[in-house]
Amino acid sequence: MARRSPISSLVGHVRALATGLKYLLAPRMTVRYPEEVLVLPEGYRGMISYNKKLCISCGMCARICPADAMKMYPGPEEGGRRKMYPGINYARCIFCGFCVDVCPTGALEHTDVHDMAFESFEAQIMTPEEFERGPPRPEFRRPPRRLKPVMDERRGIRYEPVD
Numbered sequence: 001m002a003r004r005s006p007i008s009s010l011v012g013h014v015r016a017l018a019t020g021l022k023y024l025l026a027p028r029m030t031v032r033y034p035e036e037v038l039v040l041p042e043g044y045r046g047m048i049s050y051n052k053k054l055c056i057s058c059g060m061c062a063r064i065c066p067a068d069a070m071k072m073y074p075g076p077e078e079g080g081r082r083k084m085y086p087g088i089n090y091a092r093c094i095f096c097g098f099c100v101d102v103c104p105t106g107a108l109e110h111t112d113v114h115d116m117a118f119e120s121f122e123a124q125i126m127t128p129e130e131f132e133r134g135p136p137r138p139e140f141r142r143p144p145r146r147l148k149p150v151m152d153e154r155r156g157i158r159y160e161p162v163d
Contacts, residue, residue: 047135054107061099069093085128
């Protein structure tokens with residue numbers, strides 16, 4: 001393995017320091033959440049909504065989940081048979097969308113909800129009944145200003161109002 005010369009190493013370190021100083025002295029802009037929110041792009045993968053009426057209890061969502069966030073729970077007994085329904089653990093979910101993609105009936109869909117805070121670890125685990133109610137929506141005192149990110153060659157990302 002070839003060693004780098006001390007001068008090329010020094011140049012790399014100086015460039016890294018210069019980048020750090022640039023962002024320290026001219027910080028990137030951010031949004032002032034919750035007064036401002038970003039308009040999410042089409043196809044955004046937020047929290048998942050579940051429609052129990054469309055669910056056929058196939059369990060594909062739980063089988064395909066790489067993070068083991070989906071779990072099948074037994075439902076009420078109907079005609080001597082008990083169906084299984086999915087619940088979700090948002091502490092484990094990585095929002096990959098595999099469960100939504102594999103669902104043969106479209107019972108699972110992504111929503112635009114992503115900015116939810118839970119008061120406890122247990123609150124992130126949703127049984128089928130809680131999952132069916134949908135993701136909790138954040139409540140705002142007044143409607144936030146909607147912004148979209150725009151690339152600025154000089155400054156990087158900046159945000160423009162949508163409304």
